[in-house]
Amino acid sequence: MKAFFILVFIILSTSSSFATEQAEQLFNQLKPSLYQIKLIDKASGEKSSIGSGFQISKDGIIATNYHVISSYALHPKKYRMEYLDGEGNTGLLALKSVDVINDLALVKRDIDATNDAQANFFQISATAPHKGEQLFSLGNPHDLGMIVVPGTYNGLKKESFNERIHFTGSINSGMSGGPVVNKNAKVVGINVATSGNSIGFLVPHDKLAQLYEAFLLSPPESIEQQMAAQLTANQNKLMTSILNSTWHEKSLGKYGMIPIIDVPFIRCWGDSNADKDDALILAAVANCSLDENTYISSHFFTGAMEMEFRYMQANNIGSNKFYHLYQQQIAHAGAGNRANKDNVTQYQCHHDLVMPDNKMIENKSILCTRAYKKFPDLFDVLYLSASIDKHNQALVSHFTIAGINQENALTFTRKFMEAVSWN
C-alpha cells in the first residue's frame, strides 16, 4: 500500500515538474506588480476586507474585483483603501472606475516617478485562451501571502448571461481580484468566484480591457451614477434578449400551459408529488431561474430572476377544502434577491381579478414592487397569479425579477400573464 502511494506521488511529481518550474518563473517575474488590497475601517483602524489586485498601467492603475472594494465604493467616508506590495510597502489607493456587472474595479496608487522598479505592470492579452490551455492564477488567499495556482481554461460558463470563464483550479477567498495569466504572462482573466472542488470562475480579460479603455476616454464623474447606469443598461440588455426570444408553450400537469423561454441562461427544474398516494393535492412544479447575482454589497444582490409554475389537482377532497389548502400555498412569497432596508423600500402590492386577453383562464393576480434607494428607477418586482376558475384544479404562476425598470417589468408581466393558461 505504501509503495503504491509513493508510486503515485512520483508519477504526479514528474508530470507536473515542468508546470511547477514554469509557475515559479512566472511568479518571480510578475510578483512586483501584484498587490494585496485592503479596506481599513477608519474608526477601528483595522482591515475589514482583503483581496488581490494587479497593476495594468505605467501610471499606477490597479485592477481588482468590485466586490473587494464595494464597501469603499458605497461608504467612502467609513473606509480607506490601501495596498501592500511584495516588499511590504503600503500606500493609499483612490477609486477610479467600476464595472458592477462584471465585478471589476480600477484603483490607482501614487507612483514615485524616480523609481524604475515600479514601472512594471501586467499586459492584458489580446486573444482568448483555447480550451485546455494551462493558466496560472495569482493571488493572496486568506491573507497567507501571494501564491500561484496552475489550472486549466475550460471555456465560458454556458448558462451565464454575463460571460464568465470556467477555470479548473483552486481559487480561494482573498484571491479575488488577482490576475490569471497564460504562459506568456499575459492577463486572460480575473479571479472572481469559486464553487468549490477546483471549480473557479474568472472574468474574461476583454471586460477589463473595455473598462480600462472607457476610463481612459472619459473617467466617470460619480461611481454611484456609473453603477446605476450599468445596472440599467444590463437589465435592458437582459429583458430585450428575453422578450425577443421564443416563448415555447409547454404543458404542466394535466391541464396547465406554461411558457418556457428559449434562452440558454435560464435553466428549469421540475418536481411533483406523484409518488405520494395519500396526498390530498397532486402537484407538479416547474422552476426556471437565471443564475445571475450581481453583487452590490454583502447585504444587497440584484439581477436575479426566477419563475415558478405550480399545477395542482384535488385528490378526493371538496372544492372548499381544496381552495383552503391552495390559499396556504400562495399566502407567502418573498424576494428572490437579498436586500435590506438601506437598499430597498418595503414591498407594496396590488391585487385584482384578471382575465387575460386569451380568455382561457381567470386569475387572482398580485404584483408587488419595491424601489431601490440608491439607484433611481430600478425595482424588485414580484408577481403571483392563482387561477380561480376551476373547482378542482389550480395553476399558479409566479416570478420575481431583481433590478428592473418600470417599463421592462410591466412589458414582461403583460407577456407572462398571456402565456399562462389552461389547455
Place this chain on the structure above:
Amino acid sequence: MELVNEQYVTEKADMKELIIEEINRNHKLLHRHKLNKNSIHVGRDYHNDIILSDPHICPSHISIDFIDNQWQITDNQTINGTFVENPKEKKHEANQHIVRDGDVISLGKSQLRLLFSDHAVEPTVAFSAFESFINFMRHPLALFISIAFFTIIAGGIIYFDRPIEVNFSQLLVPAISMTLGFALWPAGVALVSHLTKHDARFMSQLAVSFALFNLMWFSDIFQSIVIFNSSSNNMLPMFVTFLFVILAFTLFWLNSYIGFHMSSKRRIVISACLTLLLFGGTYLIQYSKKPEFDPRANYNATIMSPSFLLMSSNNADKFIADSNKLFEQTSKKAQEK
C-alpha cells in the same frame, strides 16, 4: 270611615317610619331594615334594634330618636365616633345631627343609609328590545342549536386547514375544546357578576355570547367573500372589518346588560372600552411584532372556490395600468429616506 281617617292622621302625625340600609363602601346594599319606633338603638350588643358585628362599633353606639317630628342622632360617647358622610359634603360629627332623607352615616368601619318612607325612587326601567332576544336565545333548544352550530363551524375550519386526511374523532376533539374555550368568556362574565353581588345568569350569558360568536363566523365568511371579489383599489373590505368591531361592541354591551345593573351611559362606555382594548390591543401586539424591514411581500391572498366568485374579472390592460401606480408609490418612498 271617620275612624280610619283619624287613625291615618295620627300615624302620620306622631310616627314616621325610618328605613335603615346597611351598605358597603361602594354604597351597595347589604341589608335593609324598616323600623316603626320612636327610638332606634344601633350597636354591637344584642339589645339593639340593629345589631352590627363590626368590632370598631361600641355595644351601645348610637340611638336615633323621633323628637318634634324629626329624627335626631345621639352618639353615646363612643370610642371611634359617628360621622355623617354624605357624598359631595364635608364629613362631620353625627352627634345631635338632624336626619335628612338619604343621609349616610359611618360608625366604626360600617356605613348606614337612612331613608324616609316617602323617599323618591328611580323610574321603572322598561325591558330592552334585547330582552326578548335574550329570552329566545336562552331557551334550551335555541341554546343547544347555537352551541352545536358553533362546534360544527369550528370543526369545519379545522377540517379545511388540515393538509392531511382526518377522521371524525380527530375533528370532534379539537372542535369541542374550541367550543369549551369560547364558553370560558360567558362563564367568566357570569362569575364576575356573581362576585359583585349581581345575579349570575350564566345561561343567558352563554346564549348571548354564542349567538354573537356565530354572527362573527358569518361576518368572517362574508369578509372573505368581499376580499376575494374585490381588487386592492376597493375600499369595501375596510368597511366589512368594521362589522367585527360592531359585533364585539354588541357582545360586550349584552354581557354587561345581563350581568350588571348600571346606567345605560356607563354600559356604553364600558363596552366601548372593552372593544377598544380588544382591537387596540391586537393592533398593538401586531405592530410590536412587525420587523423594521420585511423582505417578504405582504399581500392579501384570499381565494375561494369559484362558487363564491361574484364579480367579473378585469382585463390585463387594466391590471397593468393599476400597477403603474405601485412604481410611483415605491419610488416616492425610496426618495423619502
